[in-house]
Amino acid sequence: MRDLFDTTVQRLFGDLATPELVMALEPGDWPAELWDAIADSGFSVASAPEDAGGAGSDWNDLYVVVRASGRHAVPAPLPEALLANWLLGRAGLDAQSGAVTFAASATLKLDNGTVSGQLDDVPWGRHATHVVALAGRQVVLLRNGDAVSVSLTLNMAGEPRDTLSFAGAEVLASAPLPASLPDDILLLGGAMLRAAQLAGALQAVLDMTVRYAGERSQFGRPISGFQAIQHRLAVLAEHTAAAMVASEAAFAESGETLDRLAIMAAKVTASEAAGIAADTAHAVHGAIGITEEHALHLLTQRLWSWRSEFGSATYWAQAIGRLACAGGAQQYWPTITRDAA
Incomplete structure (x- = not known):
C-alpha cells in the first residue's frame, strides 16, 4: 500500500502541484x-477507518503522502485533513471528504449541543468547510461557516493560519476523546505532520542545490568541485537524512496512539535542519536563489514557517528533557532507548 501511495501521490503532485501553480x-x-483532484483521489480520508468512510490506512503508509506534500510545497491542507479524519475516526465519528482542517489551540465551551470560543492559528481556516477541535476532552466537528468572525493571517509562506471565533454555534458531531489519547493530541499530531513535511521540503532543497552546484560554473569548473561547496552540501545532506529518518520513525511508531518521544525527536531534528538547509541553499544559489522567479523560495519559506508551527525545536527539546529526567537516574537510559514501559 505504501508503494502505491508513493507512486500515486508523486504523480498527482508532479502534474498539478507544480512550482508554476504555487507561484501563480x-x-x-x-x-x-x-484540491478537487486530492479529494477525488481519496487521500484526504485515507486515515479514517473504512466503516467511517475512509481507507483504514495507518500512519506508516501515510508518511509518504505527507512527505510528498512537503517536497512539492503543496498549497492545500491535505496533511491537516489526514489528522482531522484520523481523530474523527478514533472518536467513532464519520470522516469528512471536504476541505477539513483542525485547530490545535482552542478555547471552546460546550453548552447543550452548541459551542462558543476561539480557535487560533487554524491552517487554511478561511477555506476549510469544517474544523475539528477539542472542547475539553470532547472531540467536536464545527462548520467553518458558523464562525462569527474570521481573523485572516498568513505564515511566511503565504499559507492561511486564521483565527475563528464562535458564539453558540451548532456542533455537527461530537464524541469523547478516547482515554488513550492525551489532551494535546492535535498539537502532537501537528508536530508529526510538520516534521514529515519539513523532511520532504529538505529533500527537495538538497536535490535542487546539488543540481545547481553541478550546473553553475566559476573559474572554469562547476562550483560543486570546490571543497567549501562540497563541505556545505555534505552538511546539508547529513541534516536532510537525519530529518528523513526521524520523521519516518515517528510515523512508523504511531498507531492507535501517537508516539510522543518519536514525534518530539522528529520535530526537533527537522526544525533544526530547516534553518541550516535554507542558509546553505541560498548561499550556494547566490543571487538567483532570492528571486521570485526561482522556485527555491517556495521551499525555504515553508522551511522557515513549518519549523515553528506546532511547537518549535526549543519547545520540544525542553519537553524531551523533562521526559528523560522524569523517571530519575534509574529510568534515564531505558527511557531514551525506548526500553521503558
Whole structure:
C-alpha cells in the first residue's frame, strides 16, 4: 500500500502541484482544481477507518503522502485533513471528504449541543468547510461557516493560519476523546505532520542545490568541485537524512496512539535542519536563489514557517528533557532507548 501511495501521490503532485501553480497563487488563495483532484483521489480520508468512510490506512503508509506534500510545497491542507479524519475516526465519528482542517489551540465551551470560543492559528481556516477541535476532552466537528468572525493571517509562506471565533454555534458531531489519547493530541499530531513535511521540503532543497552546484560554473569548473561547496552540501545532506529518518520513525511508531518521544525527536531534528538547509541553499544559489522567479523560495519559506508551527525545536527539546529526567537516574537510559514501559 505504501508503494502505491508513493507512486500515486508523486504523480498527482508532479502534474498539478507544480512550482508554476504555487507561484501563480496569491498569498492565501485556494487551489480549487488541485484540491478537487486530492479529494477525488481519496487521500484526504485515507486515515479514517473504512466503516467511517475512509481507507483504514495507518500512519506508516501515510508518511509518504505527507512527505510528498512537503517536497512539492503543496498549497492545500491535505496533511491537516489526514489528522482531522484520523481523530474523527478514533472518536467513532464519520470522516469528512471536504476541505477539513483542525485547530490545535482552542478555547471552546460546550453548552447543550452548541459551542462558543476561539480557535487560533487554524491552517487554511478561511477555506476549510469544517474544523475539528477539542472542547475539553470532547472531540467536536464545527462548520467553518458558523464562525462569527474570521481573523485572516498568513505564515511566511503565504499559507492561511486564521483565527475563528464562535458564539453558540451548532456542533455537527461530537464524541469523547478516547482515554488513550492525551489532551494535546492535535498539537502532537501537528508536530508529526510538520516534521514529515519539513523532511520532504529538505529533500527537495538538497536535490535542487546539488543540481545547481553541478550546473553553475566559476573559474572554469562547476562550483560543486570546490571543497567549501562540497563541505556545505555534505552538511546539508547529513541534516536532510537525519530529518528523513526521524520523521519516518515517528510515523512508523504511531498507531492507535501517537508516539510522543518519536514525534518530539522528529520535530526537533527537522526544525533544526530547516534553518541550516535554507542558509546553505541560498548561499550556494547566490543571487538567483532570492528571486521570485526561482522556485527555491517556495521551499525555504515553508522551511522557515513549518519549523515553528506546532511547537518549535526549543519547545520540544525542553519537553524531551523533562521526559528523560522524569523517571530519575534509574529510568534515564531505558527511557531514551525506548526500553521503558
